Amino acid sequence: xxxxxxxxxxxxxxxxxxxxxxxxxxxxxxxxxxxxxxxxxxxxxxxxxxxxxxxxxxxxxxxxxxxxxxxxxxxxxxxxxxxxxxxxxxxxxxxxxxxxxxxxxxxxxxxxxxxxxxxxxxxxxxxxxxxxxxxxxxxxxxxxxxxxxxxxxxxxxxxxxxxxxxxxxxxxxxxxxxxxxxxxxxxxxxxxxxxxxxxxxxxxxxxxxxxxxxxxxxxxxxxxxxxxxxxxxxxxxxxxxxxxxxxxxxxxxxxxxxxxxxxxxxxxxxxxxxxxxxxxxxxxxxxxxxxxxxxxxxxxxxxxxxxxxxxxxxxxxxxxxxxxxxxxxxxxxxxxxxxxxxxxxxxxxxxxxxxxxxxxxxxxxxxxxxxxxxxxxxxxxxxxxxxxxxxxxxxxxxxxxxxxxxxxxxxxxxxxxxxxxxxxxxxxxxxxxxxxxxxxxxxxxxxxxxxxxxxxxxxxxxxxxxxxxxxxxxxxxxxxxxxxxxxxxxxxxxxxxxxxxxxxxxxxxxxxxxxxxxxxxxxxxxxxxxxxxxxxxxxx
Numbered sequence: 001x002x003x004x005x006x007x008x009x010x011x012x013x014x015x016x017x018x019x020x021x022x023x024x025x026x027x028x029x030x031x032x033x034x035x036x037x038x039x040x041x042x043x044x045x046x047x048x049x050x051x052x053x054x055x056x057x058x059x060x061x062x063x064x065x066x067x068x069x070x071x072x073x074x075x076x077x078x079x080x081x082x083x084x085x086x087x088x089x090x091x092x093x094x095x096x097x098x099x100x101x102x103x104x105x106x107x108x109x110x111x112x113x114x115x116x117x118x119x120x121x122x123x124x125x126x127x128x129x130x131x132x133x134x135x136x137x138x139x140x141x142x143x144x145x146x147x148x149x150x151x152x153x154x155x156x157x158x159x160x161x162x163x164x165x166x167x168x169x170x171x172x173x174x175x176x177x178x179x180x181x182x183x184x185x186x187x188x189x190x191x192x193x194x195x196x197x198x199x200x201x202x203x204x205x206x207x208x209x210x211x212x213x214x215x216x217x218x219x220x221x222x223x224x225x226x227x228x229x230x231x232x233x234x235x236x237x238x239x240x241x242x243x244x245x246x247x248x249x250x251x252x253x254x255x256x257x258x259x260x261x262x263x264x265x266x267x268x269x270x271x272x273x274x275x276x277x278x279x280x281x282x283x284x285x286x287x288x289x290x291x292x293x294x295x296x297x298x299x300x301x302x303x304x305x306x307x308x309x310x311x312x313x314x315x316x317x318x319x320x321x322x323x324x325x326x327x328x329x330x331x332x333x334x335x336x337x338x339x340x341x342x343x344x345x346x347x348x349x350x351x352x353x354x355x356x357x358x359x360x361x362x363x364x365x366x367x368x369x370x371x372x373x374x375x376x377x378x379x380x381x382x383x384x385x386x387x388x389x390x391x392x393x394x395x396x397x398x399x400x401x402x403x404x405x406x407x408x409x410x411x412x413x414x415x416x417x418x419x420x421x422x423x424x425x426x427x428x429x430x431x432x433x434x435x436x437x438x439x440x441x442x443x444x445x446x447x448x449x450x451x452x453x454x455x456x457x458x459x460x461x462x463x464x465x466x467x468x469x470x471x472x473x474x475x476x477x478x479x480x481x482x483x484x485x486x487x488x489x490x491x492x493x494x495x496x497x498x499x500x501x502x503x504x505x506x507x508x509x510x511x512x513x514x515x516x517x518x519x520x521x522x523x524x525x526x527x528x529x530x531x532x533x534x535x536x537x538x539x540x
Contacts, residue, residue, distance in 0.1 A: 026536065080375055085256055096255070100272050101395065102126050116398070120238075122398065156203070157202075229387060232390075259282055292454050292457060298493040308450070384396075444510065480502045
Protein backbone atom coordinates (compact mmCIF):
# COMPACT_ATOMS: atom_id res chain seq x y z
CA UNK A 1 0.00 0.00 0.00
CA UNK A 2 1.38 3.41 -0.96
CA UNK A 3 0.20 6.57 0.76
CA UNK A 4 1.05 10.01 -0.58
CA UNK A 5 1.77 12.33 2.34
CA UNK A 6 2.46 15.98 1.52
CA UNK A 7 2.82 19.23 3.41
CA UNK A 8 2.29 22.71 2.02
CA UNK A 9 4.47 24.90 4.20
CA UNK A 10 7.14 25.18 1.49
CA UNK A 11 4.77 25.62 -1.43
CA UNK A 12 5.33 28.65 -3.66
CA UNK A 13 1.82 29.92 -2.94
CA UNK A 14 2.89 30.42 0.67
CA UNK A 15 6.53 31.45 0.22
CA UNK A 16 7.78 34.13 -2.15
CA UNK A 17 11.56 33.72 -2.58
CA UNK A 18 11.90 37.47 -3.06
CA UNK A 19 10.09 38.26 0.20
CA UNK A 20 12.61 40.14 2.35
CA UNK A 21 10.77 39.15 5.52
CA UNK A 22 11.90 35.55 5.06
CA UNK A 23 15.43 34.59 6.07
CA UNK A 24 17.34 31.99 4.08
CA UNK A 25 19.95 30.61 6.50
CA UNK A 26 23.58 29.75 5.81
CA UNK A 27 23.44 25.96 5.81
CA UNK A 28 27.21 25.30 5.67
CA UNK A 29 29.71 27.17 7.83
CA UNK A 30 33.52 27.11 7.94
CA UNK A 31 35.75 28.69 10.58
CA UNK A 32 39.18 28.30 12.14
CA UNK A 33 37.85 29.22 15.59
CA UNK A 34 35.00 26.77 16.25
CA UNK A 35 31.56 26.00 14.90
CA UNK A 36 27.88 25.89 15.85
CA UNK A 37 25.00 24.19 14.04
CA UNK A 38 21.42 24.33 15.26
CA UNK A 39 17.83 24.24 14.04
CA UNK A 40 17.33 28.01 14.02
CA UNK A 41 19.73 30.56 12.61
CA UNK A 42 19.16 33.03 15.47
CA UNK A 43 20.01 30.38 18.06
CA UNK A 44 23.12 29.49 16.08
CA UNK A 45 24.10 33.16 16.19
CA UNK A 46 23.80 33.10 19.99
CA UNK A 47 26.34 30.26 20.12
CA UNK A 48 28.64 31.92 17.61
CA UNK A 49 28.62 35.03 19.82
CA UNK A 50 29.74 32.96 22.81
CA UNK A 51 32.65 31.46 20.87
CA UNK A 52 33.66 34.87 19.52
CA UNK A 53 33.70 36.21 23.09
CA UNK A 54 36.16 33.54 24.20
CA UNK A 55 33.65 30.98 25.44
CA UNK A 56 34.06 27.27 24.93
CA UNK A 57 31.84 24.68 23.25
CA UNK A 58 29.75 24.22 26.42
CA UNK A 59 29.11 27.96 26.76
CA UNK A 60 28.01 28.02 23.13
CA UNK A 61 25.79 24.96 23.50
CA UNK A 62 24.02 26.33 26.59
CA UNK A 63 23.43 29.71 24.92
CA UNK A 64 22.02 27.98 21.83
CA UNK A 65 19.82 25.66 23.89
CA UNK A 66 18.24 28.55 25.81
CA UNK A 67 17.78 30.50 22.57
CA UNK A 68 16.09 27.56 20.83
CA UNK A 69 13.48 27.63 23.57
CA UNK A 70 12.64 31.17 22.42
CA UNK A 71 12.81 30.92 18.63
CA UNK A 72 11.70 27.28 18.26
CA UNK A 73 9.06 27.12 21.00
CA UNK A 74 7.15 24.24 19.43
CA UNK A 75 10.16 21.98 19.98
CA UNK A 76 11.84 22.87 23.26
CA UNK A 77 12.02 25.33 26.13
CA UNK A 78 12.27 25.79 29.88
CA UNK A 79 9.44 23.31 30.41
CA UNK A 80 11.21 20.38 28.71
CA UNK A 81 14.13 18.01 29.15
CA UNK A 82 17.72 18.06 27.84
CA UNK A 83 20.29 15.32 27.13
CA UNK A 84 23.84 15.81 25.90
CA UNK A 85 27.09 14.06 25.05
CA UNK A 86 30.33 15.96 25.66
CA UNK A 87 33.99 15.59 24.78
CA UNK A 88 36.49 17.58 26.85
CA UNK A 89 39.92 17.81 25.25
CA UNK A 90 41.98 18.77 28.30
CA UNK A 91 40.90 15.73 30.31
CA UNK A 92 40.40 13.51 27.22
CA UNK A 93 36.99 12.61 28.60
CA UNK A 94 33.82 11.77 26.65
CA UNK A 95 30.62 11.32 28.68
CA UNK A 96 26.87 11.91 28.76
CA UNK A 97 24.64 14.11 30.90
CA UNK A 98 21.34 12.30 31.40
CA UNK A 99 18.76 15.01 32.01
CA UNK A 100 15.73 12.76 31.94
CA UNK A 101 12.64 14.27 33.52
CA UNK A 102 10.52 12.30 35.98
CA UNK A 103 6.86 11.77 36.71
CA UNK A 104 5.42 13.85 39.59
CA UNK A 105 4.97 12.36 43.07
CA UNK A 106 1.16 12.40 42.69
CA UNK A 107 1.16 10.36 39.49
CA UNK A 108 -1.50 7.62 39.50
CA UNK A 109 0.42 4.52 38.30
CA UNK A 110 -0.58 3.62 34.75
CA UNK A 111 -3.92 5.41 34.92
CA UNK A 112 -3.84 8.59 32.79
CA UNK A 113 -6.29 8.72 29.90
CA UNK A 114 -4.70 9.18 26.46
CA UNK A 115 -5.98 12.75 26.16
CA UNK A 116 -4.41 13.59 29.53
CA UNK A 117 -1.08 12.11 28.43
CA UNK A 118 -0.98 14.29 25.33
CA UNK A 119 -2.42 17.69 26.27
CA UNK A 120 -3.09 19.86 29.27
CA UNK A 121 -1.44 20.30 32.65
CA UNK A 122 -1.65 16.62 33.63
CA UNK A 123 0.62 15.69 30.71
CA UNK A 124 3.65 17.35 32.31
CA UNK A 125 6.67 15.79 34.00
CA UNK A 126 9.25 17.67 36.07
CA UNK A 127 11.13 19.98 33.64
CA UNK A 128 14.86 19.26 33.61
CA UNK A 129 16.15 21.69 30.97
CA UNK A 130 17.05 24.60 33.29
CA UNK A 131 18.88 22.30 35.73
CA UNK A 132 20.77 20.40 33.03
CA UNK A 133 21.91 23.49 31.15
CA UNK A 134 23.06 25.19 34.35
CA UNK A 135 24.89 22.05 35.52
CA UNK A 136 26.78 21.85 32.21
CA UNK A 137 27.60 25.56 32.34
CA UNK A 138 28.73 25.56 35.98
CA UNK A 139 30.95 22.49 35.75
CA UNK A 140 32.27 22.64 32.18
CA UNK A 141 31.65 26.15 30.82
CA UNK A 142 33.46 29.44 31.38
CA UNK A 143 30.68 32.05 31.09
CA UNK A 144 28.15 33.20 33.67
CA UNK A 145 24.45 32.39 33.54
CA UNK A 146 23.49 35.98 32.74
CA UNK A 147 25.99 36.02 29.83
CA UNK A 148 24.58 32.89 28.17
CA UNK A 149 20.99 34.02 28.78
CA UNK A 150 21.52 37.49 27.28
CA UNK A 151 20.87 36.44 23.63
CA UNK A 152 17.67 34.62 24.63
CA UNK A 153 16.38 37.60 26.59
CA UNK A 154 17.02 39.89 23.62
CA UNK A 155 15.26 37.51 21.21
CA UNK A 156 12.24 37.23 23.50
CA UNK A 157 12.03 41.01 23.99
CA UNK A 158 12.72 42.26 20.47
CA UNK A 159 11.16 39.29 18.72
CA UNK A 160 11.95 37.44 15.52
CA UNK A 161 10.16 36.78 12.24
CA UNK A 162 7.82 33.82 11.97
CA UNK A 163 9.22 31.32 9.45
CA UNK A 164 7.13 29.30 6.99
CA UNK A 165 7.86 26.21 9.11
CA UNK A 166 6.70 27.74 12.39
CA UNK A 167 3.58 29.13 10.67
CA UNK A 168 2.80 25.69 9.28
CA UNK A 169 3.26 23.91 12.61
CA UNK A 170 1.00 26.43 14.33
CA UNK A 171 -1.69 25.94 11.68
CA UNK A 172 -1.36 22.18 12.03
CA UNK A 173 -1.87 22.31 15.81
CA UNK A 174 -4.32 25.23 15.83
CA UNK A 175 -7.23 23.26 17.26
CA UNK A 176 -5.26 22.12 20.30
CA UNK A 177 -3.54 25.46 20.88
CA UNK A 178 -6.88 27.28 20.89
CA UNK A 179 -8.19 24.83 23.48
CA UNK A 180 -5.37 25.29 25.99
CA UNK A 181 -3.55 27.98 27.91
CA UNK A 182 -0.71 28.30 25.40
CA UNK A 183 -3.04 30.11 22.98
CA UNK A 184 -2.47 33.70 24.26
CA UNK A 185 1.27 33.28 23.76
CA UNK A 186 1.47 31.54 20.38
CA UNK A 187 -1.66 32.69 18.53
CA UNK A 188 -2.40 36.22 17.39
CA UNK A 189 -5.13 37.47 19.68
CA UNK A 190 -5.25 33.96 21.07
CA UNK A 191 -7.11 32.82 17.94
CA UNK A 192 -5.09 32.72 14.70
CA UNK A 193 -1.52 31.79 13.68
CA UNK A 194 0.93 34.63 13.27
CA UNK A 195 1.52 35.11 9.52
CA UNK A 196 4.80 34.30 7.81
CA UNK A 197 7.26 37.14 8.32
CA UNK A 198 5.40 38.68 11.30
CA UNK A 199 7.50 39.86 14.23
CA UNK A 200 6.81 37.57 17.19
CA UNK A 201 7.65 38.93 20.65
CA UNK A 202 7.42 37.12 24.01
CA UNK A 203 7.60 39.73 26.80
CA UNK A 204 6.36 37.35 29.52
CA UNK A 205 9.03 34.79 28.65
CA UNK A 206 11.62 37.58 28.57
CA UNK A 207 10.64 38.46 32.13
CA UNK A 208 11.05 34.84 33.23
CA UNK A 209 14.50 34.62 31.63
CA UNK A 210 15.57 37.91 33.25
CA UNK A 211 14.43 36.58 36.60
CA UNK A 212 16.50 33.41 36.11
CA UNK A 213 19.54 35.45 35.12
CA UNK A 214 19.23 37.49 38.31
CA UNK A 215 18.12 34.89 40.85
CA UNK A 216 19.73 31.75 39.45
CA UNK A 217 18.36 28.45 38.16
CA UNK A 218 17.44 27.27 41.65
CA UNK A 219 14.60 29.81 41.61
CA UNK A 220 12.91 27.71 38.91
CA UNK A 221 12.71 24.81 41.36
CA UNK A 222 12.66 26.34 44.82
CA UNK A 223 11.77 30.04 44.48
CA UNK A 224 9.28 32.41 42.92
CA UNK A 225 9.06 30.62 39.58
CA UNK A 226 8.50 27.30 41.34
CA UNK A 227 5.63 28.83 43.27
CA UNK A 228 4.04 30.18 40.08
CA UNK A 229 4.27 26.74 38.46
CA UNK A 230 2.76 25.15 41.59
CA UNK A 231 -0.14 27.62 41.63
CA UNK A 232 -0.81 27.17 37.91
CA UNK A 233 -0.78 23.39 38.20
CA UNK A 234 -3.03 23.42 41.24
CA UNK A 235 -5.53 25.70 39.49
CA UNK A 236 -5.65 23.49 36.39
CA UNK A 237 -5.77 20.01 37.94
CA UNK A 238 -2.13 19.28 37.06
CA UNK A 239 -0.02 16.75 38.94
CA UNK A 240 3.18 18.77 39.30
CA UNK A 241 3.70 20.55 42.64
CA UNK A 242 6.33 22.52 44.53
CA UNK A 243 7.66 19.41 46.29
CA UNK A 244 8.35 17.80 42.88
CA UNK A 245 10.27 20.86 41.74
CA UNK A 246 12.16 21.19 45.03
CA UNK A 247 13.91 17.88 44.24
CA UNK A 248 15.97 19.60 41.55
CA UNK A 249 16.50 17.19 38.59
CA UNK A 250 20.26 17.64 38.29
CA UNK A 251 21.58 15.46 35.45
CA UNK A 252 23.26 12.12 36.00
CA UNK A 253 26.70 11.71 34.42
CA UNK A 254 26.82 8.42 32.53
CA UNK A 255 29.35 6.55 30.43
CA UNK A 256 28.52 6.62 26.71
CA UNK A 257 27.98 3.55 24.57
CA UNK A 258 31.02 3.02 22.34
CA UNK A 259 31.59 1.11 19.11
CA UNK A 260 34.05 1.35 16.21
CA UNK A 261 32.81 2.56 12.83
CA UNK A 262 35.32 2.69 10.00
CA UNK A 263 38.40 4.52 11.27
CA UNK A 264 36.43 6.27 14.03
CA UNK A 265 34.97 5.48 17.43
CA UNK A 266 31.31 6.29 18.07
CA UNK A 267 30.25 7.61 21.51
CA UNK A 268 26.50 7.82 21.94
CA UNK A 269 23.75 8.08 24.54
CA UNK A 270 22.59 4.97 26.39
CA UNK A 271 19.32 4.37 28.28
CA UNK A 272 16.93 6.06 28.69
CA UNK A 273 18.02 7.37 25.26
CA UNK A 274 18.17 5.45 21.98
CA UNK A 275 21.91 5.08 21.48
CA UNK A 276 21.53 1.29 21.81
CA UNK A 277 19.56 1.33 18.58
CA UNK A 278 22.31 3.23 16.79
CA UNK A 279 25.00 0.91 18.16
CA UNK A 280 23.13 -2.20 17.02
CA UNK A 281 22.55 -0.72 13.56
CA UNK A 282 26.26 0.15 13.22
CA UNK A 283 27.27 -3.33 14.37
CA UNK A 284 24.88 -4.85 11.82
CA UNK A 285 26.51 -2.76 9.07
CA UNK A 286 29.79 -4.67 9.60
CA UNK A 287 28.05 -7.68 8.07
CA UNK A 288 26.90 -5.75 5.01
CA UNK A 289 30.05 -3.93 3.82
CA UNK A 290 28.49 -3.29 0.41
CA UNK A 291 25.75 -1.03 1.81
CA UNK A 292 27.50 2.37 1.62
CA UNK A 293 28.05 1.96 -2.12
CA UNK A 294 24.53 0.75 -2.89
CA UNK A 295 22.58 2.93 -0.45
CA UNK A 296 20.72 4.71 -3.28
CA UNK A 297 19.74 1.51 -5.12
CA UNK A 298 16.63 -0.64 -4.52
CA UNK A 299 18.69 -3.38 -2.85
CA UNK A 300 20.51 -0.86 -0.66
CA UNK A 301 17.28 0.75 0.52
CA UNK A 302 15.75 -2.67 1.21
CA UNK A 303 18.79 -3.70 3.23
CA UNK A 304 18.78 -0.45 5.18
CA UNK A 305 15.04 -0.86 5.85
CA UNK A 306 15.65 -4.27 7.43
CA UNK A 307 18.55 -2.98 9.56
CA UNK A 308 16.61 0.02 10.87
CA UNK A 309 13.52 -2.04 11.59
CA UNK A 310 15.47 -4.78 13.36
CA UNK A 311 17.30 -2.29 15.60
CA UNK A 312 14.06 -0.52 16.51
CA UNK A 313 12.24 -3.77 17.25
CA UNK A 314 15.04 -4.95 19.52
CA UNK A 315 15.05 -1.71 21.51
CA UNK A 316 11.29 -2.01 21.98
CA UNK A 317 11.46 -5.69 22.92
CA UNK A 318 14.43 -5.27 25.27
CA UNK A 319 13.88 -2.09 27.29
CA UNK A 320 16.72 -1.25 29.68
CA UNK A 321 16.62 0.50 33.01
CA UNK A 322 19.27 3.26 32.92
CA UNK A 323 20.26 2.53 36.54
CA UNK A 324 20.95 -1.16 35.80
CA UNK A 325 22.18 -1.03 32.21
CA UNK A 326 25.90 -0.81 33.04
CA UNK A 327 25.74 -4.21 34.77
CA UNK A 328 24.08 -5.81 31.75
CA UNK A 329 26.52 -4.74 29.03
CA UNK A 330 28.54 -7.96 29.06
CA UNK A 331 25.55 -10.17 28.24
CA UNK A 332 25.66 -11.26 24.61
CA UNK A 333 21.88 -10.94 24.44
CA UNK A 334 22.23 -7.19 24.89
CA UNK A 335 21.50 -5.55 21.56
CA UNK A 336 24.77 -3.55 21.63
CA UNK A 337 26.84 -6.76 21.73
CA UNK A 338 28.65 -7.66 18.50
CA UNK A 339 27.79 -11.38 18.83
CA UNK A 340 24.12 -10.45 18.93
CA UNK A 341 24.56 -8.33 15.78
CA UNK A 342 26.20 -11.26 13.99
CA UNK A 343 23.21 -13.50 14.69
CA UNK A 344 20.75 -10.79 13.69
CA UNK A 345 22.66 -10.12 10.46
CA UNK A 346 22.33 -13.77 9.43
CA UNK A 347 18.54 -13.50 9.71
CA UNK A 348 18.55 -10.34 7.60
CA UNK A 349 20.71 -12.06 4.98
CA UNK A 350 18.16 -14.88 4.74
CA UNK A 351 15.29 -12.41 4.50
CA UNK A 352 16.99 -10.42 1.71
CA UNK A 353 17.69 -13.57 -0.27
CA UNK A 354 14.13 -14.79 0.09
CA UNK A 355 12.47 -12.06 -1.02
CA UNK A 356 10.45 -0.17 10.11
CA UNK A 357 9.34 16.97 18.43
CA UNK A 358 12.60 17.79 19.51
CA UNK A 359 15.57 19.99 18.65
CA UNK A 360 19.30 19.35 18.31
CA UNK A 361 22.48 21.40 18.29
CA UNK A 362 26.17 20.63 17.91
CA UNK A 363 29.17 22.77 18.90
CA UNK A 364 32.96 22.62 18.82
CA UNK A 365 35.51 25.17 19.95
CA UNK A 366 39.08 25.90 18.86
CA UNK A 367 40.43 23.60 21.60
CA UNK A 368 38.46 20.61 20.34
CA UNK A 369 35.85 20.54 23.10
CA UNK A 370 32.66 19.21 21.57
CA UNK A 371 28.98 19.02 22.52
CA UNK A 372 26.02 17.17 21.00
CA UNK A 373 22.80 18.28 22.71
CA UNK A 374 19.21 17.17 22.14
CA UNK A 375 16.28 18.68 24.03
CA UNK A 376 12.53 18.63 23.72
CA UNK A 377 9.11 19.33 25.16
CA UNK A 378 8.21 15.92 23.61
CA UNK A 379 5.57 16.46 20.88
CA UNK A 380 5.05 19.60 18.81
CA UNK A 381 3.94 22.35 21.21
CA UNK A 382 4.26 19.91 24.13
CA UNK A 383 1.23 19.99 26.42
CA UNK A 384 -0.10 23.15 24.68
CA UNK A 385 -0.30 24.63 28.19
CA UNK A 386 1.60 27.46 29.85
CA UNK A 387 1.42 29.59 32.97
CA UNK A 388 0.11 33.05 32.05
CA UNK A 389 2.82 34.53 34.29
CA UNK A 390 5.79 32.60 32.87
CA UNK A 391 5.36 32.30 29.10
CA UNK A 392 6.86 28.88 28.33
CA UNK A 393 5.12 25.63 27.40
CA UNK A 394 5.04 22.65 29.71
CA UNK A 395 6.18 19.33 28.22
CA UNK A 396 3.91 16.34 27.58
CA UNK A 397 6.35 13.57 28.52
CA UNK A 398 3.54 11.70 30.27
CA UNK A 399 2.85 10.38 26.75
CA UNK A 400 6.30 8.70 26.68
CA UNK A 401 5.69 6.16 29.46
CA UNK A 402 4.62 2.53 29.28
CA UNK A 403 1.01 2.16 30.48
CA UNK A 404 0.26 -1.57 30.25
CA UNK A 405 3.19 -3.67 31.49
CA UNK A 406 3.84 -2.98 35.19
CA UNK A 407 7.22 -4.78 34.98
CA UNK A 408 8.45 -2.45 32.23
CA UNK A 409 11.31 -0.13 33.35
CA UNK A 410 9.42 2.86 31.91
CA UNK A 411 6.02 2.00 33.36
CA UNK A 412 4.22 5.11 34.61
CA UNK A 413 4.62 5.46 38.36
CA UNK A 414 5.65 8.29 40.71
CA UNK A 415 9.19 9.55 39.99
CA UNK A 416 9.68 7.21 37.02
CA UNK A 417 11.64 8.43 33.98
CA UNK A 418 10.08 8.23 30.50
CA UNK A 419 11.40 6.57 27.35
CA UNK A 420 13.61 8.87 25.28
CA UNK A 421 14.57 8.55 21.62
CA UNK A 422 17.55 10.90 21.68
CA UNK A 423 21.00 9.89 20.43
CA UNK A 424 23.38 12.86 20.70
CA UNK A 425 26.58 11.36 19.30
CA UNK A 426 30.29 12.23 19.12
CA UNK A 427 32.88 10.50 16.95
CA UNK A 428 36.64 10.51 17.60
CA UNK A 429 39.43 9.57 15.18
CA UNK A 430 42.69 8.37 16.75
CA UNK A 431 41.40 9.85 19.99
CA UNK A 432 40.89 13.30 18.51
CA UNK A 433 37.47 14.99 18.18
CA UNK A 434 36.09 14.64 14.67
CA UNK A 435 32.30 14.86 14.54
CA UNK A 436 29.34 15.93 16.71
CA UNK A 437 25.98 14.90 15.29
CA UNK A 438 22.34 14.44 16.26
CA UNK A 439 18.78 15.02 15.19
CA UNK A 440 15.22 15.48 16.44
CA UNK A 441 12.44 13.21 15.26
CA UNK A 442 11.50 10.69 17.96
CA UNK A 443 12.14 7.16 16.62
CA UNK A 444 13.43 8.68 13.35
CA UNK A 445 16.49 10.12 15.15
CA UNK A 446 18.64 7.01 14.88
CA UNK A 447 17.72 6.30 11.27
CA UNK A 448 18.57 9.90 10.28
CA UNK A 449 21.95 9.81 12.06
CA UNK A 450 22.76 6.37 10.64
CA UNK A 451 22.09 7.39 7.04
CA UNK A 452 24.26 10.49 7.32
CA UNK A 453 27.10 8.51 8.90
CA UNK A 454 26.90 5.94 6.10
CA UNK A 455 27.23 8.64 3.48
CA UNK A 456 30.07 10.39 5.30
CA UNK A 457 32.05 7.16 5.56
CA UNK A 458 31.64 6.43 1.87
CA UNK A 459 33.16 9.83 1.09
CA UNK A 460 30.18 12.17 0.54
CA UNK A 461 30.72 15.80 1.45
CA UNK A 462 29.06 16.74 4.76
CA UNK A 463 26.31 18.82 3.16
CA UNK A 464 25.59 16.16 0.51
CA UNK A 465 25.34 13.54 3.25
CA UNK A 466 22.84 15.65 5.21
CA UNK A 467 20.60 16.82 2.39
CA UNK A 468 20.44 13.44 0.62
CA UNK A 469 17.01 11.75 0.41
CA UNK A 470 16.11 10.01 3.63
CA UNK A 471 13.88 7.19 4.81
CA UNK A 472 12.69 5.53 8.03
CA UNK A 473 11.07 2.21 8.92
CA UNK A 474 8.73 1.77 11.86
CA UNK A 475 8.53 -1.34 14.02
CA UNK A 476 5.35 -2.35 12.15
CA UNK A 477 7.06 -2.09 8.76
CA UNK A 478 5.81 1.27 7.50
CA UNK A 479 8.46 2.96 5.36
CA UNK A 480 8.40 6.76 5.25
CA UNK A 481 10.61 8.11 2.51
CA UNK A 482 11.29 11.18 0.40
CA UNK A 483 10.15 9.18 -2.58
CA UNK A 484 10.22 11.88 -5.25
CA UNK A 485 13.97 12.33 -4.62
CA UNK A 486 14.68 8.60 -4.93
CA UNK A 487 14.73 6.16 -7.84
CA UNK A 488 11.24 5.39 -9.07
CA UNK A 489 11.74 1.62 -8.73
CA UNK A 490 12.47 1.77 -4.98
CA UNK A 491 8.88 2.20 -3.79
CA UNK A 492 7.42 -0.73 -5.79
CA UNK A 493 10.30 -2.96 -4.69
CA UNK A 494 9.65 -2.20 -1.00
CA UNK A 495 5.94 -2.92 -1.50
CA UNK A 496 6.74 -6.30 -3.04
CA UNK A 497 8.76 -7.13 0.08
CA UNK A 498 5.81 -6.45 2.36
CA UNK A 499 6.50 -2.90 3.51
CA UNK A 500 3.76 -0.26 3.61
CA UNK A 501 4.88 2.99 2.00
CA UNK A 502 4.23 6.56 3.04
CA UNK A 503 5.72 9.02 0.57
CA UNK A 504 6.72 12.23 2.34
CA UNK A 505 7.49 15.65 0.91
CA UNK A 506 10.92 16.18 -0.70
CA UNK A 507 12.66 17.66 2.38
CA UNK A 508 10.46 16.20 5.05
CA UNK A 509 10.08 17.75 8.50
CA UNK A 510 9.07 14.26 9.64
CA UNK A 511 12.41 12.64 8.79
CA UNK A 512 14.62 14.51 11.24
CA UNK A 513 16.97 17.48 11.08
CA UNK A 514 20.66 16.67 11.32
CA UNK A 515 22.91 19.29 12.88
CA UNK A 516 26.60 18.44 12.69
CA UNK A 517 29.96 20.06 13.32
CA UNK A 518 33.25 18.56 12.20
CA UNK A 519 36.97 19.10 12.73
CA UNK A 520 39.06 18.75 9.57
CA UNK A 521 42.77 19.57 9.73
CA UNK A 522 42.52 22.66 11.91
CA UNK A 523 39.36 23.93 10.23
CA UNK A 524 35.86 23.52 11.63
CA UNK A 525 32.90 22.84 9.38
CA UNK A 526 29.21 22.81 10.25
CA UNK A 527 26.07 21.73 8.42
CA UNK A 528 22.47 22.60 9.28
CA UNK A 529 19.83 20.36 7.75
CA UNK A 530 17.75 22.16 5.07
CA UNK A 531 14.65 20.43 6.45
CA UNK A 532 14.32 23.07 9.22
CA UNK A 533 15.21 26.73 9.89
CA UNK A 534 18.77 26.07 11.00
CA UNK A 535 22.17 27.49 10.14
CA UNK A 536 25.85 26.73 10.75
CA UNK A 537 28.19 29.52 11.82
CA UNK A 538 31.58 30.01 13.42
CA UNK A 539 33.52 33.02 14.68
CA UNK A 540 35.18 35.22 12.04
